[in-house]
Amino acid sequence: MNRTNKVPYELLYIIGIIAISFSSIFVRWSNADVAVIAMYRLYLTNLLMLPLVWRYRREWMGLSARHWGILALSGIMLGLHFLLWMASLRLTTVASSTVILTLEPVFVMIGSFLLFRTKVNRMMLAGISIAMVGSIVIGSSDFQLSGDALVGDVLSMLGALAVAVHMMFGKHLRKDMSAFVYNFSVFFFAATSLAVYNAAKGNPFVGYDASEWGNFLLLAIVPTLFGHYLFNWLLKYMNTAAVSMSVLGEPVIASVLAWVLLKESLTAYQLGAGLFILFGVWLFIRHGKE
Structure with missing residues (x-):
């Protein structure tokens, strides 16, 4: 990447x-x-991407049954x-939910170590430990506020685990397909799995x-x-570790937005534990190896 391209990519980041x-x-x-x-967020995203589908028709036709199977699993996750x-956001604060979600890269590395024996160094282990301690502190402080808040924290952590599995499938698939084909397919499978869930639960699709x-459209765009x-x-243009660092920015900005738009306040426990988690995840990503 030459110097003239650095500013635009950083702005996009x-x-x-x-x-x-x-x-x-x-x-x-x-x-x-x-x-x-979640269902309409993803289906509407597919709808917005639809005009470009024909351009990738040959790539889709070349996918094997194994590719489609893994795409379906990735979409379900x-x-x-x-x-x-999203369920966690109904039970706990935006700050707690989003900061716990930053554990995603930690779960990805744990899965990579267990499945592929990916090397983990001492600094990465230190980062994992610090982030986990921060999560426990958030959980214990939220339990003091209400049992529902603790349930929300657990749901957020399980959500982070699910997206980590999705990312591991994605890392494998992206070796053989473009970002467009991967994203469109996975979004469709994810939305369809949610549609089945909604039908089984009796949730209305219209009205x-x-x-x-x-709101659905804003989430898609x-x-x-x-x-x-x-x-x-x-x-394709930036270091993978640098892009992974984006998970550290979301809880900070989301917490500020929640404070301004939703009138949510941050407790000292949430602030301290959140910074602890962010530091642990930063340490983990900073010393992680591809």
Whole structure:
């Protein structure tokens, strides 16, 4: 990457962090079931991407049955992530939920070590330990506030675990396919798995007012296309570790947005434990090896 390209990529990186930080705000603004919110967020993202599908028709036709199987599994795990994490936002604060979600790269490395024997150095272990301690502190302090807040923390952690599995599938698949084909396919499988869940649960698919559809669309455009998809695109031009650092920016910006837009306050425990987690995850990513 030459020097003239550095500023635009860095600006896009900042835009991506701000975009994903709005996700929790839009979810809290909606009154629909979280599974419905997640389903339409992804289906509408697919709809926005639809005009470019024909351009990738040959790549799709060349995918094997094994590729489709892993894409489906990756999509199901992404759908589970959205279901769990969005549910956590109904029970705990934006600050607690988003900061616990930053454990994703830690879970990815643990899975990589268990499955592929990826090397883990002492500094990475130190980062994992610090981040986990911070999570325990947040959980214990939230339990003092209410049992529901603790349940929300657990749901956020399970959501981080689900998206870590999704990312591991994605890292394997992205060796053989473009970012567009991977994202469109995974979004579709995730949305469809959520549609099955909604049908089984009896959630209505229609009858939502204009403000709800506006929230669904905002989630598709802002945090999904300008956030997650943008980061996947930037992986081609920026260091993977640098892109991974975006997880540290989301809870900071999301907490500020929640304070301004949702009137949420930060307790001393949440602030201290959140900084502890962020430091641990930063230490982990900083000393991680590809």
